[in-house]
């Protein structure tokens with residue numbers, strides 16, 4: 001219990017306050033200790049009892065409540081907070097935060113807290129776009145706070161525009177990423193590829209594979225949590241894209257190749273986790289191919305090997321990391337790929353190992369480098385991703401890079 005991270009959740013008085021209940025429940029299920037502070041106005045939208053039932057803590061509204069050890073509650077909570085998130089943050093509370101006003105429990109605790117702070121605005125479009133609110137948000141960014149931008153959508157006032165509370169999954173990402181205080185990849189540009197490519201045969205069909213993109217997405221999540229600027233070049237995937245990750249969607253291997261050719265020069269670290277189709281149809285039929293004979297032969301031509309090209313064009317400061325998915329002779333095949341494609345690291349996974357493979361949340365990998373190979377036990381894809389990043393950070397240090 002003592003090792004639990006404490007998330008202080010501030011709730012101000014907007015209609016999106018009801019969404020804070022779902023967020024609280026999600027955070028509790030993930031094992032966080034959640035302490036809720038509400039403004040008086042927030043209690044008009046949703047009852048404190050909802051949060052007390054979920055968190056098993058009293059919800060604080062007034063500045064004059066005290067805890068058993070007689071310490072002033074807003075100070076004790078501010079000291080205990082590992083992260084402070086405000087959901088929803090109204091224009092009013094944002095203005096108070098920006099100017100250090102402290103006239104209730106939420107604003108006083110917020111001012112006293114030194115932990116990472118995340119503001120999730122939700123309000124009417126006019127209020128959000130008002131230069132005063134924008135200026136206040138800029139001030140908060142300058143003070144180092146994270147602003148999780150609201151979405152465009154249908155608002156409670158009936159307007160359609162920007163001001164809808166960001167998706168909870170993105171807010172949860174921002175919270176969990178903030179819980180990594182070290183940002184060794186700050187200032188580094190990272191490009192990660194994920195998911196399958198699709199090679200068209202005719203307007204109806206394509207050749208593809210079972211890749212879900214989960215491994216590449218886990219790598220992007222961790223890179224962002226460690227402070228990097230991340231671009232995900234991805235094929236057709238249905239997974240949640242992590243908070244703060246730039247994306248470029250592609251369909252075919254040739255499109256992915258073009259995307260890398262355009263962007264790779266600027267990158268410090270490139271990870272090729274995508275399952276790229278090795279071949280494409282020589283000719284893509286203009287109309288649907290009709291069935292005729294009992295057998296059918298499709299002529300295929302080889303796609304460019306993107307990782308090979310990246311290896312051949314690698315700059316001195318760049319770290320290149322490839323993947324190898326094998327069903328036999330894992331180490332032998334993976335080592336051949338590592339050398340031929342000039343990779344600093346090659347992550348090999350055996351499709352047949354229990355806990356590895358397409359679409360699952362775990363992986364079993366062996367990481368190969370010029371120093372040899374290390375086999376890791378079955379881990380969650382996020383744990384695998386952190387392991388890969390630790391290895392990359394070690395390489396950056398060997399190259400003499402000064403990391404934050």
Ligand code: CTP
Pocket residue numbers: 253272273274275276277278303304305306307308321322323324325326337
């Ligand atoms: N790769 C690539 N471009 C291709 C094929 C593969 O960039 N046209 C990359 C993958 O993203 C991965 C690595 O090369 O990082 C290895 O991919 P894999 O499919 O395991 O092997 P291949 O190189 O395609 O070789 P083979 O199909 O013979 O196993």
